[in-house]
Amino acid sequence: MRNRIVMSMLAGATLLASALLGVSPAQAVDTKAQPADVPAEFGTDWHDPLTAAPPIARPATKSCQVTLADTEFRDFTPYQGTYTPPKGCGDRWSKVVLRLDGTVKGRQYDRLGYLHVGGVEILRTSTPEPSPDGIAWSVEKDVTRYSATFRDTQNVEMLIGNVVDDTYTGVIGVKATLTFYEGRPAAAQSPDRVLTLGADSTVTTPRNSERIVAEVYATGSGGGCEEFWYLAVPDSAPYSCQADKGPYREVQIKVDGQLAGIAAPFPNVWTGGWSDPFLWYVIPGPRAFDVKPIEYDLTPFAGLLNDGRPHHVDVSVVGVPEGQSGWSAPVNVLVWQDAQRAHVTGKLTLDRAGELANSSAYTPGSEERVDTDAGHRLTVAGYVDTSHGRVATTVDRRLTNTSVHRWIDGENMDGLDATWTDDESVTVDGRGPARTTATHRTYTMNGATTIGTDDRLRTVLTLGDRAAVVDTRDGRRTGWSRLDDTYSGDATYTLGVPRDQRHAVGTSSERYRLYGSGGCYDRSLATAQGVLTEDSSGC
Numbered sequence: 001m002r003n004r005i006v007m008s009m010l011a012g013a014t015l016l017a018s019a020l021l022g023v024s025p026a027q028a029v030d031t032k033a034q035p036a037d038v039p040a041e042f043g044t045d046w047h048d049p050l051t052a053a054p055p056i057a058r059p060a061t062k063s064c065q066v067t068l069a070d071t072e073f074r075d076f077t078p079y080q081g082t083y084t085p086p087k088g089c090g091d092r093w094s095k096v097v098l099r100l101d102g103t104v105k106g107r108q109y110d111r112l113g114y115l116h117v118g119g120v121e122i123l124r125t126s127t128p129e130p131s132p133d134g135i136a137w138s139v140e141k142d143v144t145r146y147s148a149t150f151r152d153t154q155n156v157e158m159l160i161g162n163v164v165d166d167t168y169t170g171v172i173g174v175k176a177t178l179t180f181y182e183g184r185p186a187a188a189q190s191p192d193r194v195l196t197l198g199a200d201s202t203v204t205t206p207r208n209s210e211r212i213v214a215e216v217y218a219t220g221s222g223g224g225c226e227e228f229w230y231l232a233v234p235d236s237a238p239y240s241c242q243a244d245k246g247p248y249r250e251v252q253i254k255v256d257g258q259l260a261g262i263a264a265p266f267p268n269v270w271t272g273g274w275s276d277p278f279l280w281y282v283i284p285g286p287r288a289f290d291v292k293p294i295e296y297d298l299t300p301f302a303g304l305l306n307d308g309r310p311h312h313v314d315v316s317v318v319g320v321p322e323g324q325s326g327w328s329a330p331v332n333v334l335v336w337q338d339a340q341r342a343h344v345t346g347k348l349t350l351d352r353a354g355e356l357a358n359s360s361a362y363t364p365g366s367e368e369r370v371d372t373d374a375g376h377r378l379t380v381a382g383y384v385d386t387s388h389g390r391v392a393t394t395v396d397r398r399l400t401n402t403s404v405h406r407w408i409d410g411e412n413m414d415g416l417d418a419t420w421t422d423d424e425s426v427t428v429d430g431r432g433p434a435r436t437t438a439t440h441r442t443y444t445m446n447g448a449t450t451i452g453t454d455d456r457l458r459t460v461l462t463l464g465d466r467a468a469v470v471d472t473r474d475g476r477r478t479g480w481s482r483l484d485d486t487y488s489g490d491a492t493y494t495l496g497v498p499r500d501q502r503h504a505v506g507t508s509s510e511r512y513r514l515y516g517s518g519g520c521y522d523r524s525l526a527t528a529q530g531v532l533t534e535d536s537s538g539c
Contacts, residue, residue, distance in 0.1 A: 038528045042493075042504040045133035046530025047282045051289065052512035052523040053485070056097050056140045061182045064089035068098075068117065068176040073160040081156040083117050086180045091151050094183025098123060098141045101175045105134025107499070108170025110271040112221050113160030114330075115176055118149045119196040121330045123176075124217040124291035126270045127160060128284060129277045130170050131530075132499075139289045143178070144185050145334060149194045150178065191334040202310035203333050207343045209302050210386050211336035215293035216315055218251045218265050218329045226326025229319070230267050230418055230445060231405060233370045237362040240411060243321050246360025247418075248374035248401050250318040251329065253296050255304065256311050259353050261296030262378045264399045264422040265317070267445050269463060275449055276459035278491035278506040282527045286465040286485045286510075293332070297426050299393040300382030303346025318356070340387035350381035350394075368407050372418075375400040383430075391430030398423045406448075415448030433474035442466040451495065458492040469516075481516030505529055515539065 064086035071079045085091065100115075100123065108130055115123040122143050128135060160172050191213070195203050205212060220226040225241035232243040253261040270288055271280040280288070298305070305311055315329040338344050354377035363369040381394040403418035422441040427434055447461030464486050471479040491506025509526040520539035527533060 038531045038533065040505075040529070042278060042281070042502075042506070042529050044500075045131045046135075047527065047532045048135050049128040049137040049282055049284060049289075050525065050532075051284060052510040052525045053290075054512070054514065054521045054523070056095075056142050058097065058179075059094050059181045059183060061094060062089060063179050063181050065177055065179045068115065068156050068178060069158045070175045071158070071173075073111075073113075073162045073172040073174070074164045076159070076161040078157050078159040081158075083150070083154045083156050085151060085153065086178075089180045089182050092182075092184050093144065093147055093150075093180045094185050095142065095181045096144045096147055096150060097179045097181075098139075098143045099177050099179065100125065100139045101136070102127060102138070103134065103136045103173040104128070104130040104170045106130060106132060106169035106171075108162070108164075108168050108172070110273075110277075111160050111162050111172065112219065112270070114158070114217075116155075116157045117146070118152070118154030120146055120149045120194050120332055121217055121293075122146050122149075124219065124293075125160075126268075126284075126288050126291070127172060128271045128280065128289075131281070137289070141290055144189050145191060146194055147185070147190050148192060150180075192337040193335040195333040195335060197313055197331050197333070198310070200310075201312055201314055203305075203313050204308070204310045205302075205305045205333070205335055206337050207306050207308050208338045208341050209306055209335045210299075210338045210344050210384050210391065212298040212302050212305060213334045214253055214261070214296045214298050214313065215332045215334065216251060216253065216263075216296070216329050217291060217293045218263075218315070218317070218327065219268060219291055220249070220265065220317075220327050221270075224324070224326045226320060226324065227270070228273075229265075229326075230403065231414070231416060232319075233405065234360045234362055237364075237368060237370055238409075239368070239370075239407065243319060245319060245358050246370060246372050246374075247403060247405070248319050248358045248360070248372060250356070250376060250399060251294055252316050252318060253298075253331075254312075254314045254316075255298065255301050257314075258351060259378060260298055260301055260351075260380060261395070262353075262376055262397055262399060263294040263296065264401065264420045264441070264443065265294070266292070266465070267418070267420065267443055267463075269445075269461075274447065274459045274461055275457060276491050276493070276506075278493055278504045279459060279461065279489035279508060281506075281530055282532065283487065283489075283508045283510045283525055285463050285487055297393065297395045298333075299384070300348055300350075300380045300395060302344065302384050303382055304348055306344055306346065306384075319358075338386045338388075344384050344386055346382060346384035348380070348382040349392075350379060352380075353378045366408065367413075368409075370403075370405045372401060372403045372405070374402075386430075388431055391428060393429075394425075394427045396425045412451040413448065414450075416445055418445045419443070436472045438470045438472075440468045455495045456492055457495050458490070460490045461488070463487045479517045481514065481518060484511070484513045486511050509534075 269285040444464035493504035
């Protein structure tokens with residue numbers, strides 16, 4: 001099975017390289033899987049997990065590899081190790097690629113994990129649920145932005161919290177490596193410093209910071225209701241997961257108590273999600289293996305932060321019932337410095353938050369229903385006086401969430417149709433014509449779980465992760481891209497019986513399209529009863 005994964009990755013890599021090098025679509029790779037006979041139902045083994053996302057493009061330069069961790073997880077004891085910078089590849093790299101290889105067999109839940117180097121979170125991930133015969137999977141991530149951390153010897157901490165007993169037998173084995181490629185990255189990719197918050201949630205930035213970006217790895221998890229926050233209903237509705245004002249969640253970041261950024265959390269679905277692991281055995285939901293951080297441009301606050309004193313940076317999630325846990329939100333602070341000045345001064349000129357709208361209306365009936373309509377807007381602006389002149393930054397962000405949640409008494413039918421948008425515009429005025437990057441993010445979830453009189457549970461679900469990015473300079477477009485990552489699944493099994501009597505069936509598919517001024521990538525996967533039935537690429 002692993003050979004098919006490698007062949008699929010190579011096909012995708014060839015296509016992406018062709019697109020970036022300007023090869024015509026007719027020359028792109030187009031391969032289809034040649035599966036064995038599809039079984040009538042799931043057996044004791046299935047294809048190793050894989051996704052349709054593109055492989056990391058790698059430069060054709062000298063490379064060096066360092067192992068960060070090679071261990072097994074049986075409980076909640078973190079792995080502790082030491083990272084030493086690579087020898088023979090210098091201390092500046094055009095790209096740094098993280099790779100995690102995992103194995104697990106037997107029976108186990110999906111588990112969440114993290115990897116820290118020098119206290120900096122460089123990966124947040126979840127695991128697939130295994131087959132009795134065992135599976136292997138891998139995750140790759142471009143971590144060039146953490147290069148400043150990798151230049152020094154650092155402590156390594158990794159944890160995938162796990163429970164192994166007579167029932168849940170799956171021991172999770174992992175190996176994590178970094179591969180360094182010689183050369184210099186683009187300045188925008190490589191901050192001068194990567195900082196973390198102290199125990200008191202404070203950070204002290206260099207006094208010559210001219211650009212500051214916070215990234216937050218926000219995940220609702222822990223097995224409680226916040227893992228399925230998008231299904232929460234107001235307290236007035238009879239449902240198993242309640243929240244004061246319903247399902248709206250918003251990840252906010254504050255600097256010294258002042259609202260500095262807002263964002264829509266991505267509705268992650270882990271590999272046991274929606275009560276049906278058979279949906280995810282081969283193709284996980286978008287971002288399940290590589291949880292992307294939320295980014296907040298805090299440059300308008302640089303004038304405030306550059307006074308050499310510690311400042312409080314707090315992250316909170318709007319909508320979580322008071323006293324309820326379930327969200328994790330570690331913060332990295334990326335800093336670009338002005339090499340020609342010891343102190344960069346500036347000022348916050350605007351911090352305007354609109355009223356947070358949040359309506360969740362419950363309609364009782366034979367089919368219960370909650371309609372949610374929510375949103376928020378924030379605009380912040382400020383400037384810094386740098387060695388190359390005054391640079392003003394304006395960040396405008398607007399969030400919306402609409403959803404319809406339907407269920408019946410006993411929750412034997414439970415369905416959701418939800419859309420989240422997160423529109424962000426960042427304008428930088430200084431050092432030439434004004435430059436704007438406008439990003440329109442859309443996340444969608446549409447599905448239902450039903451339990452029949454024969455105790456057959458069926459889940460039908462479609463997930464979407466989309467983004468449109470447009471770069472302009474002085475009002476004229478200079479670059480653009482479109483992402484559309486769509487997953488669909490339909491799986492059924494019998495409840496309340498031993499694993500070998502579930503008679504599970506299921507199909508799943510994913511299409512990942514990324515195209516724009518930088519090239520084109522398009523890959524489709526499909527499965528049936530754990531067998532890969534399609535793997536095609538082409539633009």
